[in-house]
Amino acid sequence: MKNIIIDKKSVGSGNCETRSLNGAGGNQPFKRASRSFRHGEPSEVVVSTPNGSIVFGQNSPLVQVAGPCSVENESMIIETAQQLKTAGAQFLRGGAYKPRTSPYSFQGHGELALDWLAAAREATGLGIITEVMDTADLDQVAAKADIIQVGARNMQNFALLKKVGSQAKPVLLKRGMSATIEEWLMAAEYILAAGNPNVILCERGIRTFDRKYTRNTLDLSVIPVLRSLTHLPIMIDPSHATGKAEYVPTMAVAAIAAGADALMIEVHPNPAKALSDGSQSLTPERYGQLMQDMAAIGGTMGRWPQPYSFSTMGRTTRQPELSPIV
Numbered sequence: 474m475k476n477i478i479i480d481k482k483s484v485g486s487g488n489c490e491t492r493s494l495n496g497a498g499g500n501q502p503f504k505r506a507s508r509s510f511r512h513g514e515p516s517e518v519v520v521s522t523p524n525g526s527i528v529f530g531q532n533s534p535l536v537q538v539a540g541p542c543s544v545e546n547e548s549m550i551i552e553t554a555q556q557l558k559t560a561g562a563q564f565l566r567g568g569a570y571k572p573r574t575s576p577y578s579f580q581g582h583g584e585l586a587l588d589w590l591a592a593a594r595e596a597t598g599l600g601i602i603t604e605v606m607d608t609a610d611l612d613q614v615a616a617k618a619d620i621i622q623v624g625a626r627n628m629q630n631f632a633l634l635k636k637v638g639s640q641a642k643p644v645l646l647k648r649g650m651s652a653t654i655e656e657w658l659m660a661a662e663y664i665l666a667a668g669n670p671n672v673i674l675c676e677r678g679i680r681t682f683d684r685k686y687t688r689n690t691l692d693l694s695v696i697p698v699l700r701s702l703t704h705l706p707i708m709i710d711p712s713h714a715t716g717k718a719e720y721v722p723t724m725a726v727a728a729i730a731a732g733a734d735a736l737m738i739e740v741h742p743n744p745a746k747a748l749s750d751g752s753q754s755l756t757p758e759r760y761g762q763l764m765q766d767m768a769a770i771g772g773t774m775g776r777w778p779q780p781y782s783f784s785t786m787g788r789t790t791r792q793p794e795l796s797p798i799v
């Protein structure tokens with residue numbers, strides 16, 4: 474198998490690019506991921522979907538990603554995608570290859586599920602985000618996904634990072650459950666150094682001493698911290714962070730208030746029957762209601778597409794005209 478060569482110019486010495494990269498990254502070990510690498514300008518990750526180009530970035534409207542933890546069958550994923558589109562989401566998420574703690578738990582429908590995601594894309598025009606766990610599956614996943622997810626458990630799978638960095642599809646890099654911010658940015662650096670500039674960071678909760686009432690602890694402080702350290706867009710996943718559907722809406726609006734660029738929320742048509750992560754999944758109806766709250770705070774933050782209207786459960790809501798905070 475071909476070895477992927479990482480461009481080491483940033484760490485050597487003696488030429489112009491080396492000096493500028495070292496200057497750009499300051500004393501940080503991450504260079505291309507550093508905010509100063511783009512002279513303070515946030516990057517824009519532009520993803521083309523059948524419904525048009527969607528931009529992830531600090532100066533763009535919030536991007537909404539939603540869907541079930543696992544893609545369970547074709548009609549389930551298509552019907553859910555239709556409801557999510559009506560609610561206002563731009564991307565459908567759903568796992569075809571699932572990282573599970575137990576080898577006896579549902580592992581995902583693999584290639585079949587990728588085809589069902591493609592059918593949901595075709596039916597709704599939503600972009601597709603799905604996880605790759607193994608370098609051997611990358612070509613197949615990249616053929617169907619608009620954004621490739623690298624999950625928390627693979628954040629430091631360096632062979633996988635190099636591989637996703639050497640292909641063209643944008644990458645959603647979830648924070649490892651015990652990863653420091655620096656380790657996370659170094660993982661992003663692997664992808665950038667391999668040649669792929671389109672990386673989105675996703676905070677999904679970290680492990681702390683207390684798991685009694687929540688699955689993880691949502692580290693919302695990463696938003697201002699990452700803003701100062703990196704130009705990369707920031708997504709927040711309140712579903713894996715809390716592990717409980719009842720806490721997801723509160724943390725979703727908090728993430729928007731803190732300045733997130735995108736949200737990823739698990740939604741399942743029948744959470745009680747979900748094959749994975751049912752307890753943290755919202756129903757499509759609850760997601761539609763949450764979208765109204767997100768529109769209100771998103772409008773206040775100047776991060777909602779304006780003017781914006783959407784219908785939920787038979788109601789049509791138009792967001793009040795609010796001026797952005799400057």
Ligand code: PEP
Nearest residue numbers: 542624625626647677713
């Ligand atoms: C997921 O998105 O379903 C998932 C497995 O996420 P994480 O890697 O953050 O646990």
Ligand code: MN
Nearest residue numbers: 542739749750
């Ligand atoms: Mn999940």
